Amino acid sequence: MNWSWMLPETVSTYGPAIDQMYYIILVITGVVFFLTEGLLIAFLVRYRHKEGRKAAYIHGSTKAEVIWTLTPFLIVMSIALASKSSWDLVKNPANFPADAMQVVVTAKQYEWNVTYAGADGRIGTADDFTSRNQLHVPVNKVVTVNLRSEDVIHSFFLPDFRLKQDAVPGKEISVWFEATRTGEFTLGCAELCGLGHYRMKGTVFVHTDADFQSWAASRAEEEQQ
Amino acid sequence: MEANAHPQPRYILIWGILLVLTLAEVGYAFMDLPKIVLAIGLIAMAVWKALMVALYYMHLRYEPRRMWILAASPLPLAVILVVAVLTEF
Amino acid sequence: MNHSATAVMDNRHPMPGMQVYNLKLGMWIFLLSEVMFFTSLIGSYIILRFAHPEHWTQPGVILNVPLTAVNTFLLICSSVTMVKAFVAIEQGDQKGLKLWLLATILIGASFVGIQVVEYTKLIHEGFVPSFSAYAAEGGNLYGATFYLMTGFHGAHVTIGVLCLIFVLFRAMKGAYTAESYGGVEIIGLYWHFVDLVWIILFTIVYLL
Amino acid sequence: MSTAQLVSSLEGEDRSQPGYAGEGQHDISFIRKYIFSTDHKTIGKQFLFLSLFFLVVGGALAGLMRWQLGFPGQPLPGGGVLPDTMAPGGIILPEFYNSLVTMHGTIMVFFAIMPLLVGVFGNLLIPLQIGAPDMAFPKLNMMSFWLAVPAGAVMLASFFVEGGAAGAGWTSYAPLSTSGEWTGVYLGQQLWLASLIIMGFSSLTGAVNYITTVINMRAPGMTWFRIPLPTWSLFITAILILLAIPILTGGLIMLLFDQTIGTTFFIPAGSGEPLLWQHVFWFFGHPEVYILILPAMGIVSEVLACRARKPIFGYHAMVLAMIAIAFLGWIVWGHHMFQSGMNPMLGTTFMISTVVIAVPSAIKTFNWLGTLWRGDIHFDTPMLHALSFVSMFIIGGLSGIFMASAPVDMYFHDTYFIVAHIHYVLFGGSLFGIFAGITFWFPKMFGRMMGEGLGKIHFGLTFIFYNMVFFPMHNLGVQGMMRRIYDPNEYEFLRPLQEMNTFISISVFLLVTTQFLFAFNFFWSMFKGRRAPANPWNSNTLEWTVPSPPAHGNFAVMPTVYRGPYEYSSPEVDADFYPQDQPPPGVGSGGHTASGPEPVPGA
Ligand code: HEA
Numbered sequence A: 001m002n003w004s005w006m007l008p009e010t011v012s013t014y015g016p017a018i019d020q021m022y023y024i025i026l027v028i029t030g031v032v033f034f035l036t037e038g039l040l041i042a043f044l045v046r047y048r049h050k051e052g053r054k055a056a057y058i059h060g061s062t063k064a065e066v067i068w069t070l071t072p073f074l075i076v077m078s079i080a081l082a083s084k085s086s087w088d089l090v091k092n093p094a095n096f097p098a099d100a101m102q103v104v105v106t107a108k109q110y111e112w113n114v115t116y117a118g119a120d121g122r123i124g125t126a127d128d129f130t131s132r133n134q135l136h137v138p139v140n141k142v143v144t145v146n147l148r149s150e151d152v153i154h155s156f157f158l159p160d161f162r163l164k165q166d167a168v169p170g171k172e173i174s175v176w177f178e179a180t181r182t183g184e185f186t187l188g189c190a191e192l193c194g195l196g197h198y199r200m201k202g203t204v205f206v207h208t209d210a211d212f213q214s215w216a217a218s219r220a221e222e223e224q225q
Numbered sequence B: 001m002e003a004n005a006h007p008q009p010r011y012i013l014i015w016g017i018l019l020v021l022t023l024a025e026v027g028y029a030f031m032d033l034p035k036i037v038l039a040i041g042l043i044a045m046a047v048w049k050a051l052m053v054a055l056y057y058m059h060l061r062y063e064p065r066r067m068w069i070l071a072a073s074p075l076p077l078a079v080i081l082v083v084a085v086l087t088e089f
Numbered sequence C: 001m002n003h004s005a006t007a008v009m010d011n012r013h014p015m016p017g018m019q020v021y022n023l024k025l026g027m028w029i030f031l032l033s034e035v036m037f038f039t040s041l042i043g044s045y046i047i048l049r050f051a052h053p054e055h056w057t058q059p060g061v062i063l064n065v066p067l068t069a070v071n072t073f074l075l076i077c078s079s080v081t082m083v084k085a086f087v088a089i090e091q092g093d094q095k096g097l098k099l100w101l102l103a104t105i106l107i108g109a110s111f112v113g114i115q116v117v118e119y120t121k122l123i124h125e126g127f128v129p130s131f132s133a134y135a136a137e138g139g140n141l142y143g144a145t146f147y148l149m150t151g152f153h154g155a156h157v158t159i160g161v162l163c164l165i166f167v168l169f170r171a172m173k174g175a176y177t178a179e180s181y182g183g184v185e186i187i188g189l190y191w192h193f194v195d196l197v198w199i200i201l202f203t204i205v206y207l208l
Numbered sequence D: 001m002s003t004a005q006l007v008s009s010l011e012g013e014d015r016s017q018p019g020y021a022g023e024g025q026h027d028i029s030f031i032r033k034y035i036f037s038t039d040h041k042t043i044g045k046q047f048l049f050l051s052l053f054f055l056v057v058g059g060a061l062a063g064l065m066r067w068q069l070g071f072p073g074q075p076l077p078g079g080g081v082l083p084d085t086m087a088p089g090g091i092i093l094p095e096f097y098n099s100l101v102t103m104h105g106t107i108m109v110f111f112a113i114m115p116l117l118v119g120v121f122g123n124l125l126i127p128l129q130i131g132a133p134d135m136a137f138p139k140l141n142m143m144s145f146w147l148a149v150p151a152g153a154v155m156l157a158s159f160f161v162e163g164g165a166a167g168a169g170w171t172s173y174a175p176l177s178t179s180g181e182w183t184g185v186y187l188g189q190q191l192w193l194a195s196l197i198i199m200g201f202s203s204l205t206g207a208v209n210y211i212t213t214v215i216n217m218r219a220p221g222m223t224w225f226r227i228p229l230p231t232w233s234l235f236i237t238a239i240l241i242l243l244a245i246p247i248l249t250g251g252l253i254m255l256l257f258d259q260t261i262g263t264t265f266f267i268p269a270g271s272g273e274p275l276l277w278q279h280v281f282w283f284f285g286h287p288e289v290y291i292l293i294l295p296a297m298g299i300v301s302e303v304l305a306c307r308a309r310k311p312i313f314g315y316h317a318m319v320l321a322m323i324a325i326a327f328l329g330w331i332v333w334g335h336h337m338f339q340s341g342m343n344p345m346l347g348t349t350f351m352i353s354t355v356v357i358a359v360p361s362a363i364k365t366f367n368w369l370g371t372l373w374r375g376d377i378h379f380d381t382p383m384l385h386a387l388s389f390v391s392m393f394i395i396g397g398l399s400g401i402f403m404a405s406a407p408v409d410m411y412f413h414d415t416y417f418i419v420a421h422i423h424y425v426l427f428g429g430s431l432f433g434i435f436a437g438i439t440f441w442f443p444k445m446f447g448r449m450m451g452e453g454l455g456k457i458h459f460g461l462t463f464i465f466y467n468m469v470f471f472p473m474h475n476l477g478v479q480g481m482m483r484r485i486y487d488p489n490e491y492e493f494l495r496p497l498q499e500m501n502t503f504i505s506i507s508v509f510l511l512v513t514t515q516f517l518f519a520f521n522f523f524w525s526m527f528k529g530r531r532a533p534a535n536p537w538n539s540n541t542l543e544w545t546v547p548s549p550p551a552h553g554n555f556a557v558m559p560t561v562y563r564g565p566y567e568y569s570s571p572e573v574d575a576d577f578y579p580q581d582q583p584p585p586g587v588g589s590g591g592h593t594a595s596g597p598e599p600v601p602g603a
């Protein structure tokens, strides 16, 4: 059994930043955990009932209250502020990297349909081509995913990229990622979307640029007939 | 009993004010002004009327101060919800 | 404040609390939750309207403003009659209490009546809550939010009328006196609140 | 007011307050006494049996879920009894699994934990602890219970209707929940909504009652800052219920209309807004989770102070922290919607408000530790449960910090990390608090002590098995396992986790079995337990100054309160406790006196 608290390897450009945030919180909460639970156990042993022991008649201490109000406040505030940058980077369209490869991902019970721009580089034209439950992308290239849904809410989840975004019917939501190495990775649905939710999965194929071009070409071919 | 203590407000007068405001609203609503101007004016009049009812008919004006606080307490929540969600659009 | 009154209305405790007897405090607290309930309805309306303005028409195009203005007038009058009933019993005037209560009931009932008429007309014109059946100008969200808000307000008025009838019955039995009129006061609070809600609804639903 | 004034104010008319037991006992028929009773203590017990029943149901549903997750696709032993629409040949169907998850969450939150905390302890404790003869509106109180019963019946009935029970999660996100065409569940989803609307009324009537009672019916001398913490927490909880439940009711009604009369508030096909439902739900939902923890915090504070024989550390800080939680609880709901497509700016705001709400919880945690420091700690069953509340709530709270960080939540949202969080706060927190409360006030409820030995064994095993069940869920989350999935093995990368899932499931079966000890102890002690003295724990609060169980009307004469509730080990008296109504030396007689410590059971 895997009792590890280490995150699996990440293959997106912003993955490490997010993982780092996780490890920072892990350390902070870990320290708080051992500190508080340690004190608790220490007190239970030290002050357990003994004949003739009378508890101290103490009602509290303003000084202590101030300390343990301000310290946690500062700690958690810094956690929030430290998290802000990578949040804005991934989810705020204003900060998306320029010249990205655009794909449209349309979720529906229980499959992922991906639409790629054809030769003209624009989506919504005759030479678009598609793939089902497969997302093919070139490595080291920014890919903007425009999420749509045809029926209910699904959630576009790329564990290895640390990316998750709901696909909401009636809305188009954009997120982006950039793969740092080639390989095959999981695409999962993370929002309950009906009885097939558990099997609404796909695969992300990260190719070298060359491989991607040839795949795109052949796929476009097939679509024409 | 506290109700006995308070001075009797002029209920009929307030009734009159409410009627006038209602007519004013209906008239104002059909003037061709920019939507925002209409909205502000109408809502102002509505709030005025609502206050009249709460303060005099519901005797809030003659209740202890802490009752005012009690009565006003949910309003901030209402504002928070609507304003926050509106930022989505 | 005269002590016998509260003694009859509830067993007041030496801790002053809200300086208001239990029934009245309880009604006020209940009204707070009513505020939140209408917040959820009106709030959703505001949000949906901002999101889809195209579903709404100019005031008066579909909804019958003059008719509802009359209805608003009625409701405001019923608030006066209600408060008159309260003043009457405060002075121990049993006859006045019964008369004003009766007046309030009649006006309240006619408000509901007029609303029913309004609804039937509107539904006839295809102004319905349902998406598939909506046939009027604008969009179905207009219809849905309209019936949601006015419908639940109407329900509150109806419940109010029923409670008033109950109060009138007890008044007939002489249940209320100049010392003990808690029942009259709290149904009054509820009634005025419902009136207050209508004042808001009339403005944002019919005039905006 | 000064004690002198108090005593004088007690002469004459105030002593014979209407409603007090002093007014003289009138005996009443069985029906009025046990079924349609208006006595807050009886109603509290009624809620106790109702919600324990639903706790068992919720646990059973969890067991079924865990069978599927532990042994995917294998026939459930004895599962043949289940109809083919649920589990043909004992093999649980995906749609049935979704119903299990949904109903487990709903029943546990709305029909087990909420009534256990608010219905049971709110009714039992509030009037007793403030020195009132009963609730402000006893009939309304009875109504509150008799609304909960049909609500529960409807919820259970939905399992047996065409299409099965609701299956869109306890959060019932639209548009999935708006039409059977997405889930195959038609009537079930509507019954789910109807049931929750009724349950909402039940909670609401309760809340109105509690608030009025606490504000208006305190005994002389029971100033705001002499109110025991359980009552404080229940008062604040009642306010949250009062303002949060109507919001949910409004949403539920709109959702019901979307399903039945063809409106499209939340259906994009009719230009409705799915996210509007999420906002409405979570605007209620986050205050709700504090509704589920605050009373437990109050109970635990009481038990800790009493069994450590030491004044609660920072009483005022404790109260202010709860008030702060109640305020902040309204501005953090968005942390459930980080990945929902909500405006990212809003996300940042909610991230900041969310971490801030950790601070009042921090204050409470440290004050609990401060209470134990230099105490005289007695390890009775209630104390053991209270202590495990503190230690488990810390874990649950800290896991909340991970998700509070929006980018980290991007990975953890809707994974088992959330499931671990939920159960550390709701089981490790709320439920251990409830165990502490039940074992602590059992003598006051039933006039008999609960078996200590069995109680300790039940505690020990529950504590171990509980951690074996839920701690590994953190690791599942870290590995990226999504929640609400019927069979993780569908995913290549989740297959290695099957072993751990099986381990969890086996632990669950041990955990559930352990609960029979509690059930047995509970019922056995009810009839055969040692008769309880008035004040078995040598506690200070008013409920312990009257016989166990207290008579109808609670107090023979209206008590007078001279001091705060946590005056333990005070130098003023020889005994290590100092009841709130015991007159200070010199002041006239009347109240109770601590005649030396009574023997403490088990210790
Ligand atoms: C009793 C119920 C309860 C309680 C008390 C809490 C408390 C908290 N919760 Fe939890 N939460 C739930 C019940 C609860 N939650 C449920 C049921 C869900 C899932 C809903 C669903 O989707 O089904 C959920 C989901 C949930 C989410 C959404 C996750 C997601 O879906 O992506 C988040 C995100 O921020 C969150 C955060 C928090 C935080 C920050 C607290 C804080 O209040 C915790 C504060 C406490 C501590 C921090 C520990 C003690 C403090 C110290 C020891 C001091 C030192 C600490 C530091 C310096 C950090 N919770």
Ligand code: HEA
Residues within 6 Å of the ligand: D052, D053, D055, D056, D058, D059, D060, D062, D063, D065, D066, D101, D102, D104, D105, D106, D108, D109, D113, D169, D170, D171, D419, D422, D423, D426, D427, D430, D431, D469, D482, D483, D484, D485, D486, D508, D511, D512, D515, D518, D519, D522, D523
């Ligand atoms: C209050 C809350 C509560 C409690 C106590 C529990 C208890 C348990 N929960 Fe629950 N759970 C939730 C609230 C709770 N849960 C919520 C809100 C969700 C989210 C639902 C959703 O996603 O929509 C969830 C989801 C959830 C999941 C995720 C399902 C999924 O996403 O696919 C799982 C999986 O293992 C799980 C397991 C368990 C288990 C094994 C228990 C065990 O602890 C159960 C053990 C048994 C008992 C606690 C009953 C014991 C009985 C007594 C002690 C009374 C006996 C005494 C007398 C009769 C006198 N729960």
Ligand code: CUA
Residues within 6 Å of the ligand: A110, A153, A154, A155, A189, A190, A191, A192, A193, A194, A196, A197, A198, A200
């Ligand atoms: Cu799609 Cu879950």
Ligand SMILES: [Cu+2]
Residues within 6 Å of the ligand: D285, D286, D289, D332, D333, D335, D336
């Ligand atoms: Cu929350």
